[in-house]
Amino acid sequence: MPHSHDSPDRRALLEGRGLAFSRNDEPVFGPLDFALHEGEVVLVEGDNGAGKSTLLRVLSGLLAPTSGEIRLRGEPLTLARLSPQVALLSHQTGLKHELTAFENLRFAAGLQGQRKGISPLSALAGVGLDGYDDVPVRRLSAGQKKRVALARVLMAPVALWLLDEPYANLDHDGIQLVNRLLERHAHDGGAALITSHGAYAYTSGTPRRIRLNRLFEDAVEGAVA
Amino acid sequence: MNALTLWFHKTGSPPTFYRIAGVLVPWCYGIGLVLGLVGLYGGLVAAPRDYQQGDAYRIIFVHVPCAWMGLFAYFFMAANAFVALVWRIKLSEILAMASAPIGAAFTFITLVTGSLWGKPMWGTWWTWDARLTSELVLLFLYLGVMGLYAAIEDRRQAARAAGFLALIGIVNLPIVHFSVNWWNTLHQGSTVRLIGPSKIDPAMIWPLLTMALATHVWFFGSVLARTRTGLLELDAGKDWVRRIALAEGARRD
Amino acid sequence: MRPGSTSSACAAVIRRDLTLIWRRRGDALNPILFALMVIALFPLALGPEPEQLRRIAAGVVFVALLLAGLLALDTLFRSDYEDGSLEQLVLSPHPLSLLLGCKVAVHWLTTALPLIAVAPLLGELLHLPGDVRGVLVLALLLATPLLSLIGAVCVALTVGMHRSGMLLALLVLPLYVPVLIFGAGACNAAQTGLPFLAPLLWLAAALVLALVLAPLACAAALRISLS
Numbered sequence: 001m002p003h004s005h006d007s008p009d010r011r012a013l014l015e016g017r018g019l020a021f022s023r024n025d026e027p028v029f030g031p032l033d034f035a036l037h038e039g040e041v042v043l044v045e046g047d048n049g050a051g052k053s054t055l056l057r058v059l060s061g062l063l064a065p066t067s068g069e070i071r072l073r074g075e076p077l078t079l080a081r082l083s084p085q086v087a088l089l090s091h092q093t094g095l096k097h098e099l100t101a102f103e104n105l106r107f108a109a110g111l112q113g114q115r116k117g118i119s120p121l122s123a124l125a126g127v128g129l130d131g132y133d134d135v136p137v138r139r140l141s142a143g144q145k146k147r148v149a150l151a152r153v154l155m156a157p158v159a160l161w162l163l164d165e166p167y168a169n170l171d172h173d174g175i176q177l178v179n180r181l182l183e184r185h186a187h188d189g190g191a192a193l194i195t196s197h198g199a200y201a202y203t204s205g206t207p208r209r210i211r212l213n214r215l216f217e218d219a220v221e222g223a224v225a
Numbered sequence: 226m227n228a229l230t231l232w233f234h235k236t237g238s239p240p241t242f243y244r245i246a247g248v249l250v251p252w253c254y255g256i257g258l259v260l261g262l263v264g265l266y267g268g269l270v271a272a273p274r275d276y277q278q279g280d281a282y283r284i285i286f287v288h289v290p291c292a293w294m295g296l297f298a299y300f301f302m303a304a305n306a307f308v309a310l311v312w313r314i315k316l317s318e319i320l321a322m323a324s325a326p327i328g329a330a331f332t333f334i335t336l337v338t339g340s341l342w343g344k345p346m347w348g349t350w351w352t353w354d355a356r357l358t359s360e361l362v363l364l365f366l367y368l369g370v371m372g373l374y375a376a377i378e379d380r381r382q383a384a385r386a387a388g389f390l391a392l393i394g395i396v397n398l399p400i401v402h403f404s405v406n407w408w409n410t411l412h413q414g415s416t417v418r419l420i421g422p423s424k425i426d427p428a429m430i431w432p433l434l435t436m437a438l439a440t441h442v443w444f445f446g447s448v449l450a451r452t453r454t455g456l457l458e459l460d461a462g463k464d465w466v467r468r469i470a471l472a473e474g475a476r477r478d
Numbered sequence: 479m480r481p482g483s484t485s486s487a488c489a490a491v492i493r494r495d496l497t498l499i500w501r502r503r504g505d506a507l508n509p510i511l512f513a514l515m516v517i518a519l520f521p522l523a524l525g526p527e528p529e530q531l532r533r534i535a536a537g538v539v540f541v542a543l544l545l546a547g548l549l550a551l552d553t554l555f556r557s558d559y560e561d562g563s564l565e566q567l568v569l570s571p572h573p574l575s576l577l578l579g580c581k582v583a584v585h586w587l588t589t590a591l592p593l594i595a596v597a598p599l600l601g602e603l604l605h606l607p608g609d610v611r612g613v614l615v616l617a618l619l620l621a622t623p624l625l626s627l628i629g630a631v632c633v634a635l636t637v638g639m640h641r642s643g644m645l646l647a648l649l650v651l652p653l654y655v656p657v658l659i660f661g662a663g664a665c666n667a668a669q670t671g672l673p674f675l676a677p678l679l680w681l682a683a684a685l686v687l688a689l690v691l692a693p694l695a696c697a698a699a700l701r702i703s704l705s
Contacts, residue, residue, distance in 0.1 A: 024379055025462055060569060063705055084571035092562025096494070098501040103494070110490020111570045111577075113482030157482075365652035372648050376639055385702045386635050390649060393631060393695065397653050400684075404656035407677070411663055 013038050013160060013191045014059065018068035021051065021058050028054045031068055034210055036193055038159065039186050044195040046212030052195035053091065055212065056162045059193065060088040087112070087156035089163045093149040095137045101148045102133035108152040115157045123151040128177060142169040147177070154181060161185060161192035237316045239456045240465040246449040253446025260439035267432030281345045285429075288338040290436040291331045292356075294444055295363055296398075298328025301448075302370070303395040306388030316452070318384035319459065321391065322374050323451035327444055329367035335360050355409035362401045366394040380459055487572040488580045495584040505553075509546040509589050510596055516542040517600050528605040535604035536614055536665030542600065543593050543618065544625060544654060548647060550589040551629040554581065555637045555700075564637070568704060578700070579693035582630045590622040613668040613678075620681040621661035627692035628653050634699035657681070 012035040020030030029051030036042050046052050057063045059070060061082045070077040072085065095104045105120035118126070124133055127147040137145060146169050153161055166178045182192055236242060268286030275282040305321035308314055339357050340350045351357070370387045377383035460466045499506065520538050521531060558564040558581075567577050597618055598611045606614065632649040636642040660677040667674040 024381070025460065062565065062568065080571075083569055086569070088565070088569055090562055090565060092560070092565070094562040094566045096498060096557075096561065096563065098498055099494070103497065107490050107494040108566070110482065110493075111487050111566060111572070113571075362652050362655050365648070369649040369652060372645050373635060376636070376642070376645050382702065382705060385705075386699070389695075389699055389702055390632070390635060393653065397656070400656045401652075404659040404680075408659045408663055411667060411672070 011037055012071070013040075013073060014193070015071040015074075016059070016068065017071070019055075019058070019065050019070065020067045021054055021063065022066045023054075029212055030065075032210070032212075036160075036191050038189050038191050041182050041186050041192045041194065042210060044193060044210045044212060046195075050212040052212055053164050056088065056090070056164050056193065056195060060086055060162050062088075085158050086160045086162060087153045087158045089149055089153050089161070089166060091164060093145050094152070095145060095148055097138040098136060100134050100136050101129060101140070101151075104137060104148060105151055105155060109155060112152075112155075113157045114155050118155050120151075120155065123155040124148070126154055126181075127151045128173070143171055143174055146170055147174065150178065150181065159190045161190065161194075163192060163194040165196060166194055167196060237314055239316065239460050239463075242316055243453055243456050243465075243469075246453050250446050250450045250453070253442050253449065257439050257443030257446055260435055260442060264432045264435035264439050267435060268429070272429045272432055273426060278346065281342060284338050284342045286432055286436050288335060288342065289433060290440045291338065292335040292360065293437055294440045295328055295332035295335050295360065297441070298324050298331060298444060299363065299367070299391070299395065299398065302328060302388075303391045306391045309388050310385060310392070315381070315459065316456070318381060318388065319452050319455040320448065321388050322384050323448050323455055324444075325367055325370050325374070325387070325391075327447050327451070329364060329371065331440070331444075332360055332364045332367060336364065353409075355405050358405050358409075359402050362405070363398070366391075366397070370394065484572045484576060487570060488576055491567075491577050491580045492584055495581060496588075499584070499588045506588060506592065509550045510592055512549060513542045513546040513593055513596070513600060516545060517603055520604065532605040532607065535601055535606035536610060536669060537662045538604060539597055539600050539606070539614065540618070540621075540658060540662040540665070543590075543597065543622065544658060546593055547590055547622060547625050548629065548650060550585075551626075551633050551646065551650070552643060554585050554630060554633045559637050564700070565704070568700065574697040574700070575693035578630065578634075578696045579689075582626055582693070582696070585630075586623050586626040590618075590626060594618045594622060607669060610665055610669045613674055614665050617661040617664045617678060617681065620678060620685055621657050624657050624681065624685050624688050625654060627688040627696075628657070631692055631695045631699050634696045635703055637700065637703045657684070660684075 014036040016032055016034050018031045018033065020032065021028045032055070034042070044052050044055060054063065058065050061077065072081055075081065094108075096107075099107070101124060102120055105123060109120055114120075121133060124130065127150050129144060129147050129151070132140070132144070137148060140148065146166075150166065153163065161182075163178075167175050170178065182194070185192055236245065264286065269283055272283070272286075274280060302321045302324040305317045305324070309317035309321055336357065339360065343352055343354075343357075344350055370391050373390055374383050374387035377386055457466055457469070517538060520534070524530060524534075555564060558567070568574055570577065594615060597614055598606075601611055601614055629650050632646060632653070635649065636646050639645070660681050664674040664677040664681070667677065
């Protein structure tokens with residue numbers, strides 16, 4: 001199954017080929033083949049422990065794959081080439097509780113730069129937290145923290161979003177919001193890989209799906225490109 | 226792939242290394258034991274008494290080879306850690322981590338024999354002599370590497386982190402040595418040396434060198450034996466380990 | 479889309495860390511209190527004779543500050559690791575070593591510098607001769623950044639662990655030995671009227687080296703621990 005297509009897909013923003021990761025020599029996921037194109041949202045589904053978060057950490061360059069390769073716009077991936085192009089939202093939101101929402105986003109803007117036309121304040125408004133800029137993150141609810149973290153992703157001047165469980169902790173409006181953001185990002189030529197354990201899903205349109213099964217069941221499915 | 230890298234990959238593959246090491250280990254232990262007995266005979270019986278120190282000096286035949294080994298093992302560990310970190314070779318990670326406890330043991334013996342010798346010579350078990358102090362820091366460096374290796378759950382990540390620490394330690398070792406010497410001159414420490422420069426009787430040289438050779442061979446035997454165990458542990462899920470375990474089980478039945 | 483400049487990223491790190499420390503400013507006094515208490519233990523243990531205390535004063539102040547710095551090291555990356563912002567640092571498009579260097583600099587400014595400021599006072603408690611005070615402060619100014627830099631590499635190696643305190647001490651203290659020897663040695667040499675410039679210059683040379691190498695090593699160590 002690995003190397004099902006031989007020539008690198010030039011149009012793909014992100015492409016994984018025979019991608020697998022093991023920890024302590026125990027396979028976590030893969031081997032996996034997939035391609036993610038501009039304007040596309042791909043949903044990674046799988047049960048708890050199927051390796052969704054690990055996959056996102058591998059794709060973001062935090063972990064090195066055990067085997068296989070990742071290509072970014074057809075070129076082999078290095079952290080230096082990847083980091084200006086990717087924003088990762090992981091389980092830990094990366095927010096400082098002692099700082100206000102605005103201060104957190106200002107730090108993120110300094111660290112990662114900011115998208116043209118989006119400021120920390122407008123990003124906050126974009127996730128429905130108008131007027132919360134002066135509130136210390138400590139006092140926000142879990143869902144509101146998630147929204148601040150989403151505002152950070154929204155602000156990042158990158159084409160590729162890797163969102164780990166973006167729907168977790170969010171209410172109905174929040175889920176709609178995430179879908180709207182994803183749609184707009186895809187419309188603007190960006191791409192996103194999101195995970196979900198299945199309780200919620202990206203509903204607008206029909207996103208391509210990658211199904212990660214537990215490896216013991218020996219049925220790993222690459223998405224059909 | 227040229228011949229050398231090919232050879233490296235072949236020997237570095239766990240099953241091959243496991244087999245070769247299995248053949249080498251008994252030889253290393255055997256040769257080490259014989260050389261050690263010969264060296265000890267030469268040092269403890271054949272060599273003449275020292276006119277100043279009497280028989281007490283004879284502890285150098287254990288102390289000095291162990292001190293050399295303490296350093297040698299550290300270099301061996303750091304060299305393997307370097308290979309492991311740069312080329313991500315699993316075998317080197319295990320080799321590096323296998324040599325840490327052995328080196329620590331040699332360093333510990335050095336410290337114990339040093340203080341045993343110190344009792345009749347200086348009248349005290351411990352003196353803050355430059356060499357002993359350096360050895361003590363060396364022991365701490367070993368313990369740090371072993372502690373870090375034991376504390377991280379993921380074995381390969383643990384080996385990389387501990388190997389990195391070993392590399393920092395190797396940069397630090399000469400600095401420690403230099404600073405401790407400076408400190409010793411500042412405080413006018415003891416100047417009695419366990420072995421003085423080049424005033425040693427030739428009859429003492431050959432047992433010393435034989436002992437040095439014996440400890441080296443023993444060290445390699447021990448490293449290989451530990452590495453074999455480490456390989457089995459790390460590759461526990463792999464086919465080659467399963468085959469060995471099955472063969473072992475069949476032999477016992 | 480613009481990724482922003484490296485200098486603005488460094489400025490953002492420095493600004494955020496300073497703000498955080500200001501918000502938790504109650505904690506800033508802890509290292510000083512700790513050092514003060516350690517110093518107070520010595521006369522209690524050894525007796526109050528000024529002669530005896532004077533002899534050990536510089537060394538004790540040095541060790542007390544070293545230990546206070548060791549305790550403070552733990553906070554360097556801990557909260558960043560726990561809330562995930564360390565991950566964001568690693569993923570940022572800027573050189574990780576520079577960003578970490580900024581973090582270490584802020585940490586040194588806020589933990590070590592106050593300690594150095596009170597060091598002459600601590601020396602006074604142990605009857606440190608007045609003319610050694612200057613050498614003590616100078617030695618500390620050169621030694622404490624070294625301690626912070628070396629310590630940061632070891633903290634990076636233990637960053638993912640719970641209860642890493644004792645282990646961190648085991649990793650760090652052997653590496654601190656030369657710094658302690660030269661730093662305290664310079665003070666002792668000055669106290670006994672010996673030339674003390676050489677050990678200070680050695681410290682300065684080591685500091686220059688560490689300023690270049692330690693952030694790189696720290697970044698490499700962090701990548702290992704986060705993998």
